[in-house]
Amino acid sequence: SRPKQMKFRVTENEKEIILNNSEKLGFKTFENYARKMLIDGYVINLKSTDDKDLKYLMSEVSRMGNNINQITKRVNTISQIYSCDIEEIKQSQQEIVHLLRYVVKNINKIKNC
Incomplete structure (x- = not known):
């Protein structure tokens, strides 16, 4: 139930870093990782x-x-x-x-x- 979509552009290197960070922090989808980062500003992985x-x-x-x-x-x-x-x-x-x-x-x- 999230009807609004947001898009942004990154370089290939930035994309690789972002997806790698998402995976390291244990997020199942990029969407969940991006939402968490954009709302909270950072994620602390204890x-x-x-x-x-x-x-x-x-x-x-x-x-x-x-x-x-x-x-x-x-x-x-x-x-x-x-x-x-x-x-x-x-x-x-x-x-x-x-x-x-x-x-x-x-x-x-x-x-x-």
Whole structure:
């Protein structure tokens, strides 16, 4: 139910690049890819970022959450927190920030293509 048609011209090289990008991003038709690009301006394909990095980031966030829960239980039980606990949280947080910056940098590379 899309009655309006739009046309535009490209060089052979541009056509090849466009179709290659469409295929890499997993679009089944050029029409769907073109519509998405023209409406949203860009497509971010998270599959193109390294899955290992995203899985590692998720495990780090989960590990940090578990550590915080354990420390919270101890503080509530014995009213004491150790400096090594604080240091572990800080190190985990720094690792997560590092990974997030890496992922954002790769996403920005995709956006700027």
